[in-house]
Amino acid sequence: MPFKINNEALYPLYNMPHTQLAIExxxxxxxxxxxxxxxxMENDAKYMEDLQVGFSCMMAxxxxxxxxxxxxxxxxxxxxxxxEIPGCDxxxxxxxxxxxQAYDVMRDYSETNNADLFFKAADILGIFxxxxxxxxxxxxxxxxxxxxxxxxxxxxxxxxxxxxxxxYSTTVDPLQLTGRYLASVAVCDGLxxxxxxxxxxxxxQVIRVLPVLLYANELxxxxxxxxxxxxxxxxxxxxxxxxxxxxxxxxxxxxVNSFCERTFLITANMMIPQxxxxxxxxxxxxxxxxxxxxxxxxxxxxxKSKEALAEKFKLTKDDSSDSSEASDVAxxxxxxxxxxERDSE
Numbered sequence: 001m002p003f004k005i006n007n008e009a010l011y012p013l014y015n016m017p018h019t020q021l022a023i024e025x026x027x028x029x030x031x032x033x034x035x036x037x038x039x040x041m042e043n044d045a046k047y048m049e050d051l052q053v054g055f056s057c058m059m060a061x062x063x064x065x066x067x068x069x070x071x072x073x074x075x076x077x078x079x080x081x082x083x084e085i086p087g088c089d090x091x092x093x094x095x096x097x098x099x100x101q102a103y104d105v106m107r108d109y110s111e112t113n114n115a116d117l118f119f120k121a122a123d124i125l126g127i128f129x130x131x132x133x134x135x136x137x138x139x140x141x142x143x144x145x146x147x148x149x150x151x152x153x154x155x156x157x158x159x160x161x162x163x164x165x166x167x168y169s170t171t172v173d174p175l176q177l178t179g180r181y182l183a184s185v186a187v188c189d190g191l192x193x194x195x196x197x198x199x200x201x202x203x204x205q206v207i208r209v210l211p212v213l214l215y216a217n218e219l220x221x222x223x224x225x226x227x228x229x230x231x232x233x234x235x236x237x238x239x240x241x242x243x244x245x246x247x248x249x250x251x252x253x254x255x256v257n258s259f260c261e262r263t264f265l266i267t268a269n270m271m272i273p274q275x276x277x278x279x280x281x282x283x284x285x286x287x288x289x290x291x292x293x294x295x296x297x298x299x300x301x302x303x304k305s306k307e308a309l310a311e312k313f314k315l316t317k318d319d320s321s322d323s324s325e326a327s328d329v330a331x332x333x334x335x336x337x338x339x340x341e342r343d344s345e
Contacts, residue, residue: 002256002257003136003139003140003143003190003257003259004257004259005117005183005186005259005317006259006261009186009265010179010182010183010186010263013178013182013265013268013269013272014023014175014179014182015218016272018269018272018273018276019177019178019182019272020174021023021137021274021276022272022275022276022279023174023178023181023276024174024180024282025175025276025282026177026181026187026225026226026275026276026282027172027281028174028176028279028280028281028283029171029226029228029279029282029283029286030170030171030172030177030224030225031281032287033170033224035286036232039289039290039322040286040287042143043285043286043287043288044285044286044335046285047080047282047285050285051227051229052079052100053072053075053076053079053141054072054075054229055099055103055213055214055229056075056078056079056096056099056100056103057070057072057075057096057099058073058150058229058230058232058235058284059098059099059102059103059125059210060075060092060095060096060097060099061232062203062206062207062210062215062232062235063095063098063125063126063207063210064091064092064095064098065203067232067233067236069089069092070095070096074088074093074096075091075096078093078096078097078100079096079100084099094151096126097274098125098126099125101124101339102121102122102125102210102211103121103214104118104125105121106118106214106215106217106218107213107218109215109218109219110167110218110219112223112342113141115137115138115141115142118141118211118214118215119134119137121211121214122208122211125207125210125211126207127176127195127207127208127210129195130134133194133195136194136254136258137191137194137195140190140191140194140258141215144187144219146167148222148223159221166236167221167222167223167224167318168180168222168223169224170224171224177225178224180224181220181223181225181272181275181316182268183273184220184221184223184225185262185264185265185267186214186218186259186268186269187219188212188213188216188219188256188264188267188271189216189259189264189267189268189304190259190260190262190264191212191215191244191258192209192212192263192267193246193258193260193263194238194255194258195208195209195211195212195257196208196209196242196243196246197254202236202240202243204238205240206235206236207236209238209239213230216228226278226282227278227281227282228271228274228278228279228299229274229276229278230271230274231274234270234274237270238266238267239272241266241270242266242267245260245262245263245266246260248262250260254301260309279288287333
């Protein structure tokens with residue numbers, strides 16, 4: 001199954017507002033690389049932990065097909081190493097453990113380019129892959145690896161460095177970052193087409209896409225792009241839209257080319273906003289200053305206290321004014337009453 005990206009399908013996305021906004025957030029993360037302070041490194045480590053927790057929660061929901069049954073607090077507990085959680089269905093814990101195992105396995109891909117990791121992660125998630133599909137996936141990954149190595153500027157002697165990873169250099173140029181990210185989305189869309197070919201059940205398609213999303217972040221790391229994440233609701237919507245397109249007339253079969261312009265446009269337009277949200281959150285996490293946050297929280301508490309005191313003083317003053325007005329009215333009535341009586345006499 002060949003894989004050839006049609007660059008003409010990528011170009012219109014460069015100037016789309018949601019693409020440009022997402023890349024702006026991407027730049028806010030990349031411009032901090034390499035991280036300079038101990039606080040930034042600590043923040044990044046915490047962010048990466050939270051990313052895995054969120055990713056494992058999304059994958060467990062997909063595996064169980066129960067989006068409302070896996071709570072993020074349970075995902076945190078399993079990530080921390082708990083095997084049993086009181087009041088929690090053991091099936092949820094097992095699904096989370098499998099998700100974390102698959103995540104940990106794929107985390108080594110960016111440093112090794114070992115395609116076996118993809119299939120090991122898929123096996124952990126209970127995904128069966130036909131031999132001809134596996135062959136095509138390996139071919140796509142090999143092509144991407146050669147492309148990245150060819151852009152690294154290093155010379156290679158045969159297959160000697162096959163387990164050595166070379167990444168793109170870091171850049172904050174929006175045009176380059178856009179091209180890199182769209183290329184990664186195109187690759188992942190092609191892999192989704194391969195993984196879901198011949199699968200009609202939408203829930204099963206969602207599960208089969210999970211290793212591709214793990215691979216996507218490894219590819220982003222090689223391209224010097226921050227990681228991304230997608231919620232389970234957005235993932236289900238993506239799969240549903242892609243499935244409807246795959247059944248339309250005029251779609252190129254995966255046997256001819258696993259890259260499909262129509263599914264790519266759907267995947268890109270779904271993943272780009274999700275990536276932008278994740279990059280915005282990542283940038284905020286890296287820039288978080290605990291002392292500044294504490295100071296701002298204190299200032300906010302003082303502001304609220306002053307507003308509450310001012311409101312209370314205002315109410316007290318209003319009550320006093322009302323009482324004074326009532327007293328004046330009473331005195332006036334008494335005076336008028338006395339005058340009337342004297343007039344009567």
